Amino acid sequence: MNLTRRExxxxxxxxxxxxxxxxxxxxxxxxEAIPVDSWHKSVCRFCGSGCETRVGVxxxxxxxxxxxxxxxxxxxxxxxxxxxxxxxYVSDRAQYPMVRKNGxxxxxxxxxxxxxxxxxxxxxxxxxGPDAVAFYGSGQLFTQESYTANKLFKGGIGTNNVDGNPRLxxxxxxxxxxxxxxxxxPSGCYDDIEHATLFFVIGANMAECHPVxxxxxxxxxxxxxxxxxxxxxxxxxxxxxxxxxxxxxRPGTDVALxxxxxxxxxxxxxxxxxxxxxFVTFREGTADxxxxxxxxxxxxxxxxxxxxxxxxxxxxxxxxxxxxxxFGISQAAMSFWTMGLNQQTHGVAAxxxxxxxxxxxxxIGRPGTGPFSLTGQPNAGGGVRxxxxxxxxxxxxxxxxxxxxxxxMEKLWGLPEGRISPNPGLPAVQLFEAMREGKVRxxxxxxxxxxxxxxxxxRYREGMEKAFLVVxxxxxxxxxxxxxxxxxxxxxxxxxxxxxxxxxxxxxLVEKLVDPRARRARTWRFSWASASAAHGVHRPVRxxxxxxxxxxxxxxxx
Ligand SMILES: Nc1nc2c(c(=O)[nH]1)N[C@H]1C(S)=C(S)[C@@H](COP(=O)(O)OP(=O)(O)OC[C@H]3O[C@@H](n4cnc5c(=O)[nH]c(N)nc54)[C@H](O)[C@@H]3O)O[C@H]1N2
Ligand SMILES: Nc1nc2c(c(=O)[nH]1)N[C@H]1C(S)=C(S)[C@@H](COP(=O)(O)OP(=O)(O)OC[C@H]3O[C@@H](n4cnc5c(=O)[nH]c(N)nc54)[C@H](O)[C@@H]3O)O[C@H]1N2
Ligand code: SF4
Ligand SMILES: [Mo]
Numbered sequence: 001m002n003l004t005r006r007e008x009x010x011x012x013x014x015x016x017x018x019x020x021x022x023x024x025x026x027x028x029x030x031x032e033a034i035p036v037d038s039w040h041k042s043v044c045r046f047c048g049s050g051c052e053t054r055v056g057v058x059x060x061x062x063x064x065x066x067x068x069x070x071x072x073x074x075x076x077x078x079x080x081x082x083x084x085x086x087x088x089y090v091s092d093r094a095q096y097p098m099v100r101k102n103g104x105x106x107x108x109x110x111x112x113x114x115x116x117x118x119x120x121x122x123x124x125x126x127x128x129g130p131d132a133v134a135f136y137g138s139g140q141l142f143t144q145e146s147y148t149a150n151k152l153f154k155g156g157i158g159t160n161n162v163d164g165n166p167r168l169x170x171x172x173x174x175x176x177x178x179x180x181x182x183x184x185x186p187s188g189c190y191d192d193i194e195h196a197t198l199f200f201v202i203g204a205n206m207a208e209c210h211p212v213x214x215x216x217x218x219x220x221x222x223x224x225x226x227x228x229x230x231x232x233x234x235x236x237x238x239x240x241x242x243x244x245x246x247x248x249x250r251p252g253t254d255v256a257l258x259x260x261x262x263x264x265x266x267x268x269x270x271x272x273x274x275x276x277x278x279f280v281t282f283r284e285g286t287a288d289x290x291x292x293x294x295x296x297x298x299x300x301x302x303x304x305x306x307x308x309x310x311x312x313x314x315x316x317x318x319x320x321x322x323x324x325x326x327f328g329i330s331q332a333a334m335s336f337w338t339m340g341l342n343q344q345t346h347g348v349a350a351x352x353x354x355x356x357x358x359x360x361x362x363x364i365g366r367p368g369t370g371p372f373s374l375t376g377q378p379n380a381g382g383g384v385r386x387x388x389x390x391x392x393x394x395x396x397x398x399x400x401x402x403x404x405x406x407x408x409m410e411k412l413w414g415l416p417e418g419r420i421s422p423n424p425g426l427p428a429v430q431l432f433e434a435m436r437e438g439k440v441r442x443x444x445x446x447x448x449x450x451x452x453x454x455x456x457x458x459r460y461r462e463g464m465e466k467a468f469l470v471v472x473x474x475x476x477x478x479x480x481x482x483x484x485x486x487x488x489x490x491x492x493x494x495x496x497x498x499x500x501x502x503x504x505x506x507x508x509l510v511e512k513l514v515d516p517r518a519r520r521a522r523t524w525r526f527s528w529a530s531a532s533a534a535h536g537v538h539r540p541v542r543x544x545x546x547x548x549x550x551x552x553x554x555x556x557x558x
Contacts, residue, residue, distance in 0.1 A: 048375025050502025094476035094489035124442035134161035139377030142498025160425030176351025188370030195368025198330035203340020207238035258353035259304035270328025272362030332368030382501025391425035435463030
């Protein structure tokens with residue numbers, strides 16, 4: 001791409017080149033002289049922030065995407081959001097189905113590809129019954145798409161082997177919320193940011209991974225200088241630049257730190273006794289064990305006094321005490337977290353303890369407060385949580401193990417009683433292990449790239465090679481698509497209608513504005529190296545998500 005500096009800036013719709021290399025690469029878009037037939041409201045399809053967009057269409061093509069000024073994002077988009085148009089027209093957009101013949105993926109008609117997919121599934125079902133097939137989906141699918149897949153596999157085929165990439169991402173938060181509050185629903189909303197006086201950011205690098213939400217936090221810091229920011233991260237990141245207190249703890253020691261903060265809050269009486277009395281149950285009693293009281297909890301936490309865990313956490317006890325004090329005295333504290341907690345082996349405990357800090361201090365249910373888990377993928381909440389597209393779940397919080405819930409769905413789906421299996425299916429990692437072992441013989445993978453994103457991906461790639469694999473993606477090739485027996489090209493955001501949810505549980509309708517690309521359109525290539533050489537524009541700094549970068553980089557690099 002041979003652009004002048006001015007054209008490059010116009011291209012990204014940025015007001016300043018600094019926007020590209022600064023923290024989070026935030027850009028504000030502006031009105032430009034690009035002729036547009038019509039404007040439409042939409043949403044960015046790249047992450048769980050759910051930035052609202054305004055989309056210009058002309059001649060059957062999307063010609064402009066900019067941040068919606070009246071949206072919660074105040075017109076801002078990050079670099080990924082600014083590329084929503086480009087992703088539709090990149091040179092490696094998948095455009096036709098493919099079927100593996102003599103070891104090679106070759107172009108096929110839709111009829112041939114669908115026949116081949118059906119034949120592969122039929123054979124697997126004949127050999128191993130319903131549990132020999134599986135669906136592996138994604139928080140990148142529309143709610144309607146996930147719902148339909150769930151219905152087809154659980155209600156139609158009769159297997160609960162339905163799972164998806166949110167298992168790698170949000171599972172700890174989901175179970176944290178479910179076990180503490182009874183429902184997997186993040187508390188609070190973006191409007192709380194303007195009311196918070198403390199942001200407790202733990203295991204999240206918001207400046208790079210949720211940059212537009214972070215920019216709203218920074219707006220608050222700019223306009224209310226009394227605002228405090230604690231960031232708990234073993235690394236220095238662009239997010240820690242705004243921290244009043246950066247706790248650079250040893251990885252994996254968050255539960256000890258959070259316990260120590262709870263210990264300190266209880267011991268210095270910075271808890272909200274009236275709130276606890278009215279709303280908090282430490283643990284209900286059972287036939288075998290009496291209920292846990294506040295005093296029991298305080299005794300349990302004696303092992304976690306700040307000076308006892310300081311070495312383990314690689315922090316000083318004074319730092320831990322200060323974090324607890326800031327949390328306890330704050331008028332309104334809001335927590336944000338993502339993978340730094342969720343991907344720990346004890347991620348659920350870490351989630352529960354963040355929630356516990358809010359409950360102990362009554363920092364919940366008022367403007368500017370609440371434990372607010374940030375969603376990773378655009379529609380993990382709406383598409384996967386709400387539709388129950390997971391091995392143990394059914395739509396709207398129902399469970400496959402509950403007879404009442406199964407009957408409910410059987411009635412709604414017009415199925416005979418007993419069609420939905422009472423046995424939970426295989427969650428993500430076990431699912432791919434079962435493919436390795438030859439127990440799951442055929443799988444449909446949609447809108448995710450597990451050959452790249454699973455932990456120990458090499459091990460599970462073996463399973464994907466062995467099984468009959470149908471892959472649907474809008475980009476070709478991905479690592480997973482290369483292992484497919486049948487590849488199906490997918491329409492993307494504005495090429496189809498559907499619903500995306502986001503972190504604060506707002507639902508967005510994505511309208512169909514253009515037809516999916518049917519043939520090779522104009523090739524668009526962009527390379528950071530040439531942009532840097534020609535225009536002094538630097539690739540944004542990314543932290544720790546290297547394994548994620550490759551598929552996306554391939555999608556837009558030349
Ligand atoms: N640019 C970009 N943005 C994205 C994505 C992307 O691929 N690229 N993906 C989206 C998705 S799906 C997700 S899930 C989110 C992820 O968003 P984040 O979770 O914010 O990003 P990560 O880099 O995975 O991890 C966050 C931080 O956790 C820290 N960390 C590591 N170990 C520990 C620990 O033991 N304790 C604590 N406290 N911190 C630790 C890391 O140093 C890192 O800075 O980003 C979303 N946004
Ligand atoms: N090493 C390492 N591994 C990780 C992580 C990490 O930080 N490090 N993070 C983990 C996390 S939090 C996550 S969320 C996962 C994410 O892992 P993946 O789900 O594999 O992430 P993506 O690369 O975003 O894959 C999404 C795919 O969907 C395609 N797609 C987009 N829109 C559509 C559509 O409308 N239809 C169809 N059919 N396809 C579409 C895109 O082209 C892309 O190939 O990775 C996890 N794995
Ligand atoms: S922050 Fe997320 S939703 Fe917003 S523009 Fe960037 S990628 Fe899109
Ligand atoms: Mo994620």
